[in-house]
Amino acid sequence: MSEIWNKMKKWKGFRSLKVRIFFIIVLGGLIPCVILHFGILGRYMDNALTVRTNEVQTQVRIIADHLITYNYLLDNKNDVVNAELAQLSNLYDGRVLIIDSNLRIIKDTYGISEGKTIIYEEIINCMKGGGATNLLRGNSYIEIAVPIEEKTKDSSRIVGVMLTSVSCDSINTSYAYIENRAFLIEILAMVVVFGLAFFLSRHILSPFEKITEEINEVKSGFTDEDIKVTEYIETERIGDAFNQMMGRMRVLDESRQEFVSNVSHELKTPLASMKVLADSLLSQEDVPAELYREFMTDITTEIDRENKIITDLLSLVKMTRTSADMNVETMDINSILELMLKRLGPIAARANVKLIFESRRQVNAEVDEVKLTLALSNLVENAIKYNIDGGWVKVLLDADHQYFSVEVSDSGIGIPQEAIEHIYERFYRVDKSHSKEIGGTGLGLAITRSAILMHRGSINVTSEEGVGTIFKVKIPITYIAS
Ligand SMILES: Nc1ncnc2c1ncn2[C@@H]1O[C@H](COP(=O)(O)OP(=O)(O)OP(=O)(O)O)[C@@H](O)[C@H]1O
Ligand SMILES: [Mg+2]
Known part of the structure; x- marks a missing residue:
């Protein structure tokens, strides 16, 4: 079974939902058919044979009692019994043999074997007290052996056996009729199930085909309207x-x-x-x-x-490339910052801005030195550029066990609240006319943000106009590859 399932899974068509739904519906329709066929028809035959056997057995027992009453084993000319025997064999299209204790046939309703001796396992068993036996000979007749018992008040004695064979033809005929009808109904059911499966598998999936069509239309540029297929959630x-x-x-x-x-x-x-x-x-x-x-x-x-x-x-x-471009090494962040501030010293001096560096602890972290330096020096450059004469810029380095943080604060002109959400956009500058004298392209913070994101870090800003700005950068000490 699992082999068939594996083979089915390998078949390309089986990956289609339409084919699967088709199979499910077909199986769902055919399984009840098979159960009905084998369950009901099989049981019908067993049932009919049991009913027939019980019926005949009851009648045979009645006649067996009459045989004793009319002393038939000694004289088989009794009309009442003979009439009953003839009726039984006519009714069931069967043959009745009455056998005495010497295994001699004293009555045969066919009249062929009277006087002959019969040695037959079932009869001998029955004679020895084995009770009634029923035998199914092929599917064509049932043989029933019933002991003939002579009962006195306190004992009973088996004096003979009544062997009746009953034809099953009528049962077989009705079975064949029912089987034929069932076959016709099954064929009809199969046609209906296949038709239904074909129709439903297409119908159920049609909204999915519709959505593919609409997506294709958008893809090929026929339309740029929103697609909406509301048939299913x-x-x-x-x-x-x-x-x-x-x-x-x-x-x-x-x-x-x-x-x-x-x-x-x-x-x-x-x-x-x-x-x-x-x-x-x-x-x-x-x-x-x-x-x-x-x-x-x-x-x-x-x-x-x-x-x-x-x-x-x-x-x-x-900076907007993937992390594959990162050149990560374990670096001494304190030294990086010191070197960077040393390089920016002359610019700060020219602007008459004081540069302060404070490190709360020694930090070693996995970073791309070039990108990190670029990101942080953009922040410090801005803090110098957008500062006041005689102002200050403070760089504060701190770390916990997971992240290190660099805070760049200044005593500068600050950023208006409404501009804060735009400062990382490319070419964005708060005050174009004023910025022109200061010089700059508006790309600095965009570069900074990208570089920090490549380090899986974060950047936050708080600012107050006329008071100053604080940029806070937080970066994992251990580089997270992806
Ligand atoms: N520390 C700061 N104080 C006040 N305004 C700032 C500060 N940092 C940035 N800004 C504002 O944000 C804008 C964007 O900064 P960004 O660094 O991206 O560009 P820029 O400095 O104008 O040009 P450049 O590309 O040369 O850096 C600046 O034009 C400025 O108006
Ligand atoms: Mg800048």
């Missing part, structure tokens, strides 16, 4: 999930388009400035050398800006 759920997925994809697509247009815009701005500067130099004759120098300085600044945008974009692309 399941199809409705598939539709909802698909619609949500499409929604997310549309959002992604929009953000991609926005990103591309932002990138082009940001890349074009320095180019446009350079063009204006170069054109104005070219359009004038005898330009003084100082003006040349001034314009060329401006052009160099724009080239630097263009360069920074491209470098930042490349970093961002690197």
